[in-house]
Amino acid sequence: MANKRAKQKSKYTLDRGIPGAFEGETVTRRRFMTGAAHSAGAVAAAAFTLPALGFAVGPIFKQERHSWEDIGPLEAFSENNYIPVVVTINPGVGEVGKTTAYVRKRNPAIDTDRYDSTTPYIAISTRCAHVGCPVRWIDAAERFVCPCHGGVYDLLGRRVSGPPVRPLDRFPTRVRAGRVQLYTGRFSVNSELRRFSPRDPGEPLDGIGQYLYPSRPSARIP
Amino acid sequence: MARRPAPPLPSALKAPPPRPGEGNGPLSPVEQAKEAGITVVDWVDERTSLSGAARWLMFRKVPKGTNWYYTLGSATLFAFLSQAVTGVFLAMFYRPDAAGGAYESIRHITDDVFLGQFVRGMHLWGASVMVVLVFLHMGRTFLFGAYKYPRELNWVIGVVLLILTMVMALTGYLLPFDQRAYWATIVANNITATGPLVGPYLGDFLRSGPEFTATTLSRFYAIHMLLVPGAIAALIGAHLYLVTKLGTTAPPWSKVDRRPELSETEV
Known part of the structure; x- marks a missing residue:
């Protein structure tokens, strides 16, 4: 054996x-x-x-291409009220590629946050931070209201009530040759309006939220 | 090995045995025509042995007390078949074009194509019917305890089929490409993306990028008509194989038959 x-x-x-x-x-x-x-x-x-x-x-893993889009002359926007502008964030797919942004001139009295000091115009994305329905600016109430699940945001886009987990996203803006331009890549902000690379709706950015919902290569702003 | 039960043919359909002394003379043309079907079936069966499988699948013993609730699985199967057939014919007219072609092709089906509205309605309402039937079938299985040993694997396959059915419902919802379809998909996509850590990447995978584009629609269309139906058909095959192999359960209220001549005596 x-x-x-x-x-x-x-x-x-x-x-x-x-x-x-x-x-x-x-x-x-x-x-x-x-x-x-x-x-x-x-x-x-x-x-x-x-x-x-x-x-x-x-x-x-593919990075999306964005560009600066002209949205109107400087006088078109005031400090106290939002003007809706329609911008194409995905070219080539017609109506589906368009979205609405609410734009106003930066008001030093309200927009005291240091992150806003470099932005000449405040451009708020209408994509609700809950699950992405389009919000609307209600002038009389001075609130953004979402029709789907009742999310409500204040003048700065911060959540007032309802299910959203963070303020409304924003678009970068700049002034060139007397025209206001908007960059078609969003960025996200947390409840203190600190800037983050864009996240999908429903992903909180306070506390450990920014680590639970990492920024994706496809959505990073170059 | 015990003989399988013969198909329950009525006696009128059974061929009478030849009378003694008649012999096996040449068949008349009428008799040959009568035999043709049998000859073809025999030819196939001799080369495939399919009749045994067919008998194994169809002439099974079922427990006492089997009732109408046991038909919910077959009902779900027929709902799926209806979806498959109507879906194939809808696909002959549908165009997954996000720049307006998708909505236009659906409008064309509904307004112009002969019976288009009917076939599309079958597919649309059939989807809800299938989801409802899946849940009723699942509830029957749960309440009758039919998920217990040795049928656990069949329960697992059934749960995967439930999830795939929901994937079908979700991806099919986008295809009409109207306002409701678009926003419902945006919401569903963003709900997917709220899963921690992997959620954002899953959302990107579904949308094929950070934003909803034309690729999203074609991606949903491919998932809806190629990927998931294939998986569902294969899993239904496995589900039916296990049902046939393991048999169905008696309803929980049926009493154990305690007649002594039927029970094995312990030695």
Whole structure:
């Protein structure tokens, strides 16, 4: 018994008494062929699975292209009220690629936050921070109101009531040659209006929220 | 091995045995025509042995007390088949074009195509019917305890089928591409994205990017008509195989038959 076990332990097929074994051979041809056939099958399967998977997953890692869009002359916007402007954030898909932004001139009395000091105009995205329905500015109430689930935001886009988890997103703005321009890539803000790279609606940015909902490569502003 | 029960044919349909002394003379043309169907079936069966499988699948013993609640699974299957057939014919007219073509093609189906409104209505309402039937079937299985050993795997397959049915409902909702479809998909996508850590990436995967684009619609269309129906059909096959192999359960209120001649005596 001990002799047999010692034989089986040998790494040479010749010592293990396998018929047709060659001198110095450690893997039988039959075993090698089985392995080779399985590997060839795996390579063939991977050859069509991996590219297809990469094709489907690829858009996650592709950075979206954005641009500065002209939204009107300086006089078109006041300090105290919002003017809706329609901007195309996804060119080439018609109405679906458009969204509305509410724009007003920065009012140093209200927009005291240091993050706003570099922005000449405040452009609020109408995408609700709950699950993304379009909010509307109600002038009489001085509130943004969402029609879907009752989210309400104040003049600065901060949540007043309802289910939203953070303030409304914003668009960067700048002034060029007497015209106001809006950058079509949003950025998100937390409840203290600190800026973050854009997050999807429903993702809080206070506390550990910014780590639970990491910024994605596709949505980063270059 | 015990003989499987013969198909319950009425005696009128069974061929009478030949009378003694008549012999096996050449068949008349009428008799040959009568035999043609049997010959074809025999030809196929000799080469595939399918009749055994068909008998195994269809002529099963069912427990005493089997009632109408046991038909909910078949009802769900027929709802799926209805969705598959109407879906194939809707796909002949539908265009997954986000720049207006999708809505226009649906309007064309509803307003212009002969029976288009009817077939689209079948698909639309059939979707709700299928979801309702899936839940009723699941409730029947749960309340009758039919998920217990040895049928746990069938329950698991059933849950996957439930999830796939919901995926079908979600992806199909976008395809008419009207305001309701668009905003419902935006909301569903953003709910997906609220899952911690992986949620944002899942949302990007579904939308194929950070924003809703034309690719989103084609992606939902491909998932709706190619990916998930294939998976559902395959899993229904596995589900039915297990039902046939394991048999159905008796309803929980049926009493154990305690007649002594039916019970095995312990040695």
